[in-house]
Amino acid sequence: xxxxxxxxxxxxxxxxxxxxxxxxxxxxxxxxxxxxxxxxxxxxxxxxxxxxxxxxxxxxxxxxxxxxxxxxxxxxxxxxxxxxxxxxxxxxxxxxxxxxxxxxxxxxxxxxxxxxxxxxxxxxxxxxxxxxxxxxxxxxxxxxxxxxxxxxxxxxxxxxxxxxxxxxxxxxxxxxxxxxxxxxxxxxxxxxxxxxxxxxxxxxxxxxxxxxxxxxxxxxxxxxxxxxxxxxxxxxxxxxxxxxxxxxxxxxxxxxxxxxxxxxxxxxxxxxxxxxxxxxxxxxxxxxxxxxxxxxxxxxxxxxxxxxxxx
Amino acid sequence: xxxxxxxxxxxxxxxxxxxxxxxxxxxxxxxxxxxxxxxxxxxxxxxxxxxxxxxxxxxxxxxxxxxxxxxxxxxxxxxxxxxxxxxxxxxxxxxxxxxxxxxxxxxxxxxxxxxxxxxxxxxxxxxxxxxxxxxxxxxxxxxxxxxxxxxxxxxxxxxxxxxxxxxxxxxxxxxxxxxxxxxxxxxxxxxxxxxxxxxxxxxxxxxxxxxxxxxxxxxxxxxxxxxxxxxxxxxxxxxxxxxxxxxxxxxx
Numbered sequence: 001x002x003x004x005x006x007x008x009x010x011x012x013x014x015x016x017x018x019x020x021x022x023x024x025x026x027x028x029x030x031x032x033x034x035x036x037x038x039x040x041x042x043x044x045x046x047x048x049x050x051x052x053x054x055x056x057x058x059x060x061x062x063x064x065x066x067x068x069x070x071x072x073x074x075x076x077x078x079x080x081x082x083x084x085x086x087x088x089x090x091x092x093x094x095x096x097x098x099x100x101x102x103x104x105x106x107x108x109x110x111x112x113x114x115x116x117x118x119x120x121x122x123x124x125x126x127x128x129x130x131x132x133x134x135x136x137x138x139x140x141x142x143x144x145x146x147x148x149x150x151x152x153x154x155x156x157x158x159x160x161x162x163x164x165x166x167x168x169x170x171x172x173x174x175x176x177x178x179x180x181x182x183x184x185x186x187x188x189x190x191x192x193x194x195x196x197x198x199x200x201x202x203x204x205x206x207x208x209x210x211x212x213x214x215x216x217x218x219x220x221x222x223x224x225x226x227x228x229x230x231x232x233x234x235x236x237x238x239x240x241x242x243x244x245x246x247x248x249x250x251x252x253x254x255x256x257x258x259x260x261x262x263x264x265x266x267x268x269x270x271x272x273x274x275x276x277x278x279x280x281x282x283x284x285x286x287x288x289x290x291x292x293x294x295x296x297x298x299x300x301x302x303x304x305x306x307x308x309x310x311x
Numbered sequence: 312x313x314x315x316x317x318x319x320x321x322x323x324x325x326x327x328x329x330x331x332x333x334x335x336x337x338x339x340x341x342x343x344x345x346x347x348x349x350x351x352x353x354x355x356x357x358x359x360x361x362x363x364x365x366x367x368x369x370x371x372x373x374x375x376x377x378x379x380x381x382x383x384x385x386x387x388x389x390x391x392x393x394x395x396x397x398x399x400x401x402x403x404x405x406x407x408x409x410x411x412x413x414x415x416x417x418x419x420x421x422x423x424x425x426x427x428x429x430x431x432x433x434x435x436x437x438x439x440x441x442x443x444x445x446x447x448x449x450x451x452x453x454x455x456x457x458x459x460x461x462x463x464x465x466x467x468x469x470x471x472x473x474x475x476x477x478x479x480x481x482x483x484x485x486x487x488x489x490x491x492x493x494x495x496x497x498x499x500x501x502x503x504x505x506x507x508x509x510x511x512x513x514x515x516x517x518x519x520x521x522x523x524x525x526x527x528x529x530x531x532x533x534x535x536x537x538x539x540x541x542x543x544x545x546x547x548x549x550x551x552x553x554x555x556x557x558x559x560x561x562x563x
Binding site: 029063066067068069070086088089092094096099101102103104105106107110113114115117118119144164 | 312314315318319322323326327383385386387388390391392393394395396397402555556557558559
């Protein structure tokens with residue numbers, strides 16, 4: 001096999017028709033609405049984060065988008081046609097929350113060969129070797145998944161998406177269980193995947209990871225999508241302000257002092273004030289909270305306020 | 312689909328080889344032990360041994376397929392298979408076919424070893440209507456495939472059903488005539504017995520060895536197997552539709 005893998009996807013369409021379009025989607029379990037009047041569209045080349053608190057309906061939405069659940073109301077179209085088993089089989093790849101979603105007693109190579117055979121992919125051995133190299137699975141190719149890390153199993157899922165040339169990759173709980181190098185690797189692989197004209201929908205609770213990778217975020221709350229916005233739009237629309245936290249030498253003279261210990265003071269301040277700190281005074285500096293954390297907190301406090309008003 | 316399932320089967324065989332060897336050893340001990348008891352009761356015949364071997368095939372739907380579906384639903388592999396296979400039900404049927412071939416590969420030497428150990432007459436072995444036995448085996452396997460789909464359907468809806476599948480194996484052992492001939496079963500049980508998927512096959516084997524006419528019974532067996540297969544197919548599709556509405560059993 002050559003040193004450079006061949007591109008497996010067509011280039012992103014300039015037309016940018018949505019790959020998946022959802023209209024008026026609703027789903028209930030035992031009369032409890034989990035999703036209600038959900039509308040969304042996923043476009044080629046973008047990575048979209050689906051956020052929400054536990055129980056918000058993220059996993060249900062992912063299952064609906066890949067045909068593992070049937071909606072009660074509304075419609076889902078994939079590449080302009082109603083979502084059906086055959087279109088999902090050809091164009092959608094999914095890795096579910098907290099599950100390997102693959103055969104654990106089989107190696108990455110065996111899993112990929114198995115699905116290649118189910119999909120009727122010709123010259124599967126070469127295609128499997130190529131996608132495994134692309135996803136950095138070379139050394140672990142023949143180890144049963146049971147002995148591999150969660151991150152590596154996720155990469156096998158991505159390799160399956162590459163193998164079937166899925167236009168839509170749904171990754172539920174994208175970052176849980178990944179250490180920092182694995183997150184960086186996953187970020188780079190997903191970006192590369194999306195660049196080839198596919199769309200990636202991620203759910204997750206690691207806001208730093210989501211913020212670093214998503215072009216757009218959707219927030220599910222109370223069974224509806226309450227935010228659908230790019231990160232840039234979020235900052236301006238919701239007036240989000242990045243804050244920092246630092247341990248500094250002496251009294252900072254600005255920001256909110258949180259605590260003191262000896263000559264050091266822990267202080268929280270806005271980005272605009274950062275320039276007032278001389279670098280030699282800073283002992284430790286970190287982001288207080290990311291944009292998405294603020295966004296989710298905003299959603300929650302808006303609900304609390306509404307509840308108070310309603311009594 | 313066959314290629315995919317063969318890949319899965321070889322991987323399974325390699326990974327779980329110790330478990331499979333243990334299961335094989337258990338099968339040998341159980342079959343040998345029960346056959347010894349049967350000989351003590353006075354029936355040291357080829358069809359009595361063949362009946363026990365036939366009963367072992369019931370472990371395909373009741374142990375292996377049920378364990379597969381339970382495990383794969385837990386890991387999400389079943390859903391992944393569902394999303395990639397054109398006909399998920401065919402995947403299960405092909406898998407049961409592969410298991411049946413594997414079963415046959417070790418059933419033949421087991422049969423011969425036990426026949427030798429219990430000193431069954433070689434002349435009877437040579438003169439046995441093996442083709443008839445093969446036909447009965449195939450028809451019985453058809454019915455067991457239906458049972459496998461039925462078990463799969465139940466597990467997709469109610470995961471805890473796995474707790475009862477091995478008990479069903481023993482119901483089949485004791486109520487299908489494999490150990491106790493139908494005529495000696497208590498009345499109510501004898502009335503239920505012919506409806507079980509192994510009974511007609513086992514009874515046909517006995518009549519075959521005795522030189523009786525089995526055509527009517529084999530016809531009944533064929534009818535029963537086809538009905539069981541159809542019921543299994545319908546039940547599996549219904550369970551899948553239900554899973555798609557409410558979520559697959561393990562993941563809701």
